[in-house]
Amino acid sequence: MTHDLTPHLDIALRHAPPGSTVTSIPRVEIGVGQASSGKAPCLYRSMICFILQGSKRVAINDNLLSYDSAQYLISALDLPLTGEILDAPSGQPYVAVSLVLDPAILAELAATMPPVRENDPKGIGIAINPMTAPLRDTLLRLLSLLDTPADIPVLAPMIERELLYRLLQGPQGRLLRQIAQPEGALGRIRRAAGWIRDNYNTRLRIEALCDASGMSRASLHRHFLAMTGLSPLQYQKQLRLQEARQLLLAGEHSASDVAFAVGYESASQFSREYFRQFGAPPARDARQIRRKIGAAA
Incomplete structure (x- = not known):
């Protein structure tokens, strides 16, 4: 852990016991845990994850991603993964902050930025990027609201928008803009994944997924596998x-x-x-x- 994240860590540990804590800031959660004894299946929602202490390794099919406090992770859609928490310094707990992505806010922000011509994203819907000083500063101001809860209704929406704005300007801005475009390939696969989540305990019907996504059977399978690393049937089984x-x-x-x-x-x-x-x-x-x-x- 770098010293830059010490104040973030202090706030997180004051407000979050071991486990997963849904904070009073909308869409913000804090996770506190110890190093795991092995890989464990987990569901990554459409979110940004910032590690404050420790590190984590996630695997989706043949893709292996490792990140710590020097990076942040973007998950563009809900993804069943295999995760492993690694040791933090001196046996200290693993601590991470996640912000669930709101497509409506992303769309509003993207509309205020210069237009960018881009095709649908290629490859899996998850990425790791270097942490920056502006992101650290914005994240600290967001977490600091936990100490002044009366300020949350007014200030949290503004700071969340600033955080997302900086992420849109970053190396994965393209991926985030795709979340805000429901008719792109990513938006269509997000709808198909949502149908599976809502109907995980019923027989998978490819026709229903095609209707939900607006894709042909062949296009659905190709894009779903590319973005989640799983076929629709494998995705349902994981859920x-x-x-x-x-x-x-x-x-x-x-x-x-x-x-x-x-x-x-x-x-x-x-x-x-x-x-x-x-x-x-x-x-x-x-x-x-x-x-x-x-x-x-």
Whole structure:
């Protein structure tokens, strides 16, 4: 961690206990955790992530991205990834701040900037870029509002717009502008991914995805794989398994009940795919996680 982020870190740790904290600033969350013992599936929403302490490695198919406080990450659409938190200095916790992207604000800001001719983005919808001093300063002013909550309704929208403006000017401004263009390829794939999220526990219907995205079957598959690293069916399976894990951790349902709740027609198929994803059968995996949580408390 660089000394430039010390004040950011102090504020974050004052306002966020271990785990994920939804702050009083709209769309801003703080995550505090320890180094993980291995890779764990996670869902990256359409967001910007700034690491304040520690580092993280994420994998999506064959793409491996590592970043720390010297970079920020942009996820242009909701992406099921495999993530691994790495050690922070002297065993200190990993701390990160995320800002969920609002396409309407991005569109409004992009409309005030000089027009740029560009084609649809090529490649996956996630990128890592170097952190800059103006971004650090703007992020600090945004986090500082947690100490003066009465200022949030008036000042947070202005600082959020400034932060997004600076990001639009950065190396991934092109990717962010695509989020604000619903008829571009990225916007269409975002709609298809949204349909899958809303219907993850039902049979995947490619015709419905084509209708939601306004794409042909061939174009949908090509762009979906390019931007998410997954086929629509693989994307749905990742969402099902992550939701199943959350239901199992709640401890209110059996593994077979959870299997049917998330859309599996066979409890045995669910158990096989869960084991391949998380490295343990459903019930045992949930017990192991609960034990780790209890030991850390």
